[in-house]
Amino acid sequence: MDTIGFLGFGRMGRPMAHNLASAGFQVLGWNRTPAKAPPGVAEKRSIEEVARDCQVVATMLADDAAVESAAHVLYEHLPRGATHLGMSTISIALARRLAFEHAARGQRYVAAPVFGRPEAAEKKLLWIVTGGETDGLATIFDALGKVSLSLAEPWQASLVKLTGNFVILSLIESLGEALALVEKGGIDPREVMRFIGSTFLDAPAVRGYGGRIADTELEPAGFALVLGLKDVNLMLKAADELRSPLPLAGIARDHFLAALARGRENWDWGGLASAIRESAGLSPVRRG
Amino acid sequence: MDTIGFLGFGRMGRPMAHNLASAGFQVLGWNRTPAKAPPGVAEKRSIEEVARDCQVVATMLADDAAVESAAHVLYEHLPRGATHLGMSTISIALARRLAFEHAARGQRYVAAPVFGRPEAAEKKLLWIVTGGETDGLATIFDALGKVSLSLAEPWQASLVKLTGNFVILSLIESLGEALALVEKGGIDPREVMRFIGSTFLDAPAVRGYGGRIADTELEPAGFALVLGLKDVNLMLKAADELRSPLPLAGIARDHFLAALARGRENWDWGGLASAIRESAGLSPVRRG
C-alpha cells in the first residue's frame, strides 16, 4: 500500500492521520510538539525525514506561518513529481505562492481544505473542497470524508474554505444577536433555538452553534476564539485582494476583539456571543 | 361548524382563508381591495359586518397601520369574550397595545404570527408561534399549519416572529456577501451554493434564498424588498425597546436602502444582494 506523509496532529489532524492509517496507508507523520502521533502512524523527527520518502505529503497546520515554514522544507526535500496536499485553512495569497513555488520545482500543490468539527474528522465525515488537479488522490480523500466541490485552482479552494467559514461565522453572529434579543424579552432562548433549528433552519451547524449559544456553553473550544480572529482576518484579506466588501466580517471581528479584550482566547469561537450579550447588558454567560 | 372572520387576502392571507374554509369553517372575510376572496369565503363589505357575527376574527394585514386601523373597528364591534387572532408581523409595541385595549373591552387578543412563504401557506405547512392563551383555537391552527412555539404574552410572539425574520435576513446578507466574493474569485456561485446547501447548511431557507441569490433571480418578489425594509425597522424598534443591539440589522438596512435608491421596491427582499453585488463592482444581476 502507498506511503503518505502527514504534518500536524492537532484536533483535526490527529483523527485524519489515524483514518489514513486505518485505510491501509503507511503514514509517516510529524508534529511540532512530538509524541502526539495517533496509533498506526510512524512519527518522524523532522519534516525532511517525512518528505524524502513520500509521493504525497499532507499539511494540517495551525496557520499561514506554520504552513509556509513547513513548505520551505518540502520545496527542498519533496521528490520531483510529488504532491503537497494542503488541507489547512490558509490565505489565498499563500495558496497562490505555494502553487507557484512547488510548480517551479517540478512538484505539485493541491489544496484540499475540509469542513467539519473534530467529531466529523473522527467519523470520516469531512466535506472536502479541492483546488487543482487531483489525479491519484481519490483513495486519500475516501479515507477522510467526501469530495464535495472541485475547483480549478488551489487558491480558489482556499477561498471557498474561508467563504464557508464566513457563512458559519455570520450564523454565529446572527444567532448571538437574536438570542440576546429574545432573552431581553423574557423568553427562554433555548426554546427559540429549538424552534428555529427544527423549522426553517433545520441544519446541523444551526443546531450545533445555536444550541451552544443558547445554553451559553462557550467553553471548551472546538475551534478557539483566537483562531476565529485569525480566520476572520484571512477572510478580510481575501476580500481586500478581490475588492469585495464583507461588512458582516467586520462586525464579527469587533465582537472577537471585545471578547479577547476580556481574556477569552480559549473559548470557542461561538464565544463571540459573550461580547454580544454584554452589549445587551446581559452577563457573558447565563448564571444559575 | 364554527364561524370565523378573516381580514386580509394578500399573498399569505388568501391561501390561509381558503384553507380555513376547506377545513369546514364558515369564513366571513374582508379585504381593503374588494373581490379578492378565495373560493368558499363569504366576502363582507366592512370589517364591522365581519366582527359582529364572529367569536374569532383573524387579521393578516400588511403593516402596523393596517392592523391598528382594523383593530379600532374590532374594539367596537367584536362581541365580549371574542378573540382577535393577530397573525400579521407587527411591532411589539402594537402587540402590547392590542392586548391591553382588547382586554379593557372584555375581548381577547392572541398573537399567532406565522413562518413560511406563500407556497407553504397553500400547503398548510406554516409554522405558527402563539402568544397568549390559545384555548379553543387548536382546530384553526390545524387548518393552517403547526404550532411550533407557544409563549406567554402576545408581544413575545411578535418578538419571536421579528427575531426569526432577522435570522433569515442575516442569512440573506451573509450569502449575498459570500457569493459576491467567490464570484469575484472566478468561481461559479451556484456551485458554491449547492455545496453549502447540501453540507453544513442543509436547510430549506438556505437553499431557497441562496439559490435565488446565486442565480441572481431577485424578481418577482415572494416578499417584497420594500416590506423587508419595513420589517427590519420593526426589528430595530424592538431592539430599541429591549436595549439589545442588532448590528447585522443595521447592515442589512443600509443594503435595503441602497437597493431602494435604485428603485427596486418590488424585487424580492433577497434582492438586497443586488446592492452587495454593486459594492463589489459586479452588475446587480448577472448578465448572459
Added chain:
Amino acid sequence: MDTIGFLGFGRMGRPMAHNLASAGFQVLGWNRTPAKAPPGVAEKRSIEEVARDCQVVATMLADDAAVESAAHVLYEHLPRGATHLGMSTISIALARRLAFEHAARGQRYVAAPVFGRPEAAEKKLLWIVTGGETDGLATIFDALGKVSLSLAEPWQASLVKLTGNFVILSLIESLGEALALVEKGGIDPREVMRFIGSTFLDAPAVRGYGGRIADTELEPAGFALVLGLKDVNLMLKAADELRSPLPLAGIARDHFLAALARGRENWDWGGLASAIRESAGLSPVRRG
C-alpha cells in the same frame, strides 16, 4: 414692541425665551411643567392662551410627540396669517406635515432649528438654520444668535439639523474609538486629545466632546444619552425616506443601546464612549 409666544422652557428654551424678553419682546410663555418661566416672560396656563394673542409662536419642545400635540392647539387658535416658528429638532416627516397643515389654515410654518449647547443659548450665540419664508422674523433671530443657513423648505432645515447632529455624533463615536485605542496602548488620551484639538481638528466641538471623553466626564448631561438615541432614530428615519444609507448612524445607535442597557439614560450623549470603552475591556469611566 411685538408680542411673541414661546412654548417650552427646557435647557435650551429657557435661556432663549429670556433673551427674547431682554431684547424687548413681550413674551407669553407656556411649559408642560408650570412655574419654569425665566424672568421677564409672562407664563400662561395653556397653549391656547398664548396662541390667540400672538403673530408668532415659537416651539422649543422635546420631541415629535410634544411638538405635534402643541401644533394641534396652534392649528385651532393661532390667528390667520400668524407664524408657527419651529425651533425643535423634529423628523422631516413632521416638518412636512406642519407646513401642510398650517398652510391649509392660512397660517405659516417656518422651521428654525438651532445648533449650540445651553451655554451658547444663554450668550445669544446659537447658529440658526431657517427653512421657508422668514419675512419679519429677523429681530427674533438677532435676539437668539445668527442665521447661518437659509433653505427653501421647512423640512430641509430639519434635515440639516439632523445631518449636523449626525456629524457631531460621528465625531463622538470616532473620538470614543480613537481614545480607547490609545489608552489600550498605554498613552494618556488627554494628551492625544490636546494634540488633535490644537492641530488638524482645532474646532470647539472637537475640544468640547473630545475633552469630556478623554476625561471620561460623561455626566451630567448637556444633551442626554436617551435623547441622543431619539435623534439618531430621527436621522435613520430621514435616511429611510430619502433612500440614503447612514452606516455610521447604525454603529452609534448600537453603542447608545449598549450604554442604555446598563441604565445610563441620563449621561451625556458623549457617554456612548462608555460602551466603546467596555468593548475594549476598559472600565466605563476611568478610575483614580
Added chain:
Amino acid sequence: MDTIGFLGFGRMGRPMAHNLASAGFQVLGWNRTPAKAPPGVAEKRSIEEVARDCQVVATMLADDAAVESAAHVLYEHLPRGATHLGMSTISIALARRLAFEHAARGQRYVAAPVFGRPEAAEKKLLWIVTGGETDGLATIFDALGKVSLSLAEPWQASLVKLTGNFVILSLIESLGEALALVEKGGIDPREVMRFIGSTFLDAPAVRGYGGRIADTELEPAGFALVLGLKDVNLMLKAADELRSPLPLAGIARDHFLAALARGRENWDWGGLASAIRESAGLSPVRRG
C-alpha cells in the same frame, strides 16, 4: 553643519528633504526611482552610501515593506550610536521590531511620523509626533514643522499617527454620508459644508476634505485611495494587537473596497465618498 541622510522623495519626502537642505544640513539622499532629489540634496546610488556617513538617517517611505527593506541595510551600515529616524506611517508591530533590532546593534530608532498634506510639508508646517528619546534632533524637527506630542516609545508614536489618520478618515466617512443625505434632500451640499465648516466644526481638515467631497473633486490624489486602504488595514492591525474594536474603520474599509472595485486606485482617499454616493443612488461624481 551636520550631515543627515534622507530616504524617500515622494510627495511628502521631497519637500521635507528640501527644507532640511535649506536649513543648512548637508543632506545625502536616496530614492528607489533615481533622479528625484530636490535641489540642495546630494543623491546617492544606494542606501548603504547614505548610511555609512550619517549620524541620522530619516526614512519617509511608502509602506512597511519599503521601510523594512531599507532598515535591513541600515542595521548593517549605520554607525554605532547613529539614529534611524522613522517618519513614515508604519504598523506598530514594525515600529517595535525596528526599535528592538537597532538597539541590538547599538543604534537608536526614533519614530517621528508627521501630520499634514504636501502643502504643509513645503511650508514647514508639519505636526510631528515623536516616540523615544529625541536628544539632538531638535534642529531637524525645527526645519520640518513643530513637535506637537512626545511619547515614550517609538511604537506609541506610530499608534498615534494611525489613530490620527483614523479620526480624519472617520470625518471623511461622516461628511461623505452627511452630504449624500442632504443632496438627496435637494439641498446644495456645498452650502451645508460651508455652514458646518464655519460654525461647530471650524477646522482646516473639515473645510479641506468636506469642500472636496461637496464639490466631488476626488481627483487628483493628495493621498491616494489605495494608500488609504493600506492605512486602514494598519489601523485594524493595531486594533487587533491592542484588543480595541474600531467599527468605524470597518465601515470605511468597505467603502474603500467598493471604490477600488470600480478601479479608483488613484483617486484621493476622500474618494471613498464616491462609493457612499453610489449607495445612495447618486452618480459617483456630480455631473454638470
